[in-house]
Amino acid sequence: MLRRGLAVLALLFLALVAVVIPLSGTVMAADYEELFPDPPGDASPSYVDINYVVYAYDSEKITFLFSVRGDINNCYNSAYHYRVYMDVDNDPSTGYQVPGFPVGAEYFVSWNYVGPTSPAKLFRYVGSGSDWSWDVVSNPGIFIGSYQVKFDVQKSDLSNPGLGSEINILYETYVEGEGRADTVYPNKVLPVPEPSLLIAGGIALGVGIAFIYLYRRSMV
């Protein structure tokens, strides 16, 4: 009986490893990541035509990545904006009501080219729901690749209002003078970072309880 219990525990451990390893990610180092594709050729110019986006996080930060069809290194023009709206309380009736989507954004992160060291900016909504009123919170991490824009937003910068347990987001590219170019709406609530120590502690506790239970059963 004890041998069978240990075999069950070993299988549980292998199943856990099988789940955790894919979550460690291939696009970036992360505890969680999910990719959302978008059709090519549905926006122009090609710099703002999204191929796919990625949402990821680790214990410290949330990462948002755009992959676009055109080489951003050729787009030295401040008119092209890359934005991610964040509905951190997952309530579309609070924050900025993003036109066309059930997203009430408390924050958005944005980048556009304004020089060789253009910073990203994180904004907090201070308006009444439909007006475009934002305060700058911080300059998040930014990486510009040939076909990629990647933001690293520190979780601690999303503190007023603070993150709930889930987040609703919208990726948008925008061209000044023309308006919205391309969007990706995951259309699902996404998890937000949990302290990895708590998760590890929970797993250890669960395995410990299972072991004690099986051991006691084997003694009956």
Ligand SMILES: [Ca+2]
């Ligand atoms: Ca597209």
Ligand SMILES: [Ca+2]
């Ligand atoms: Ca909201």
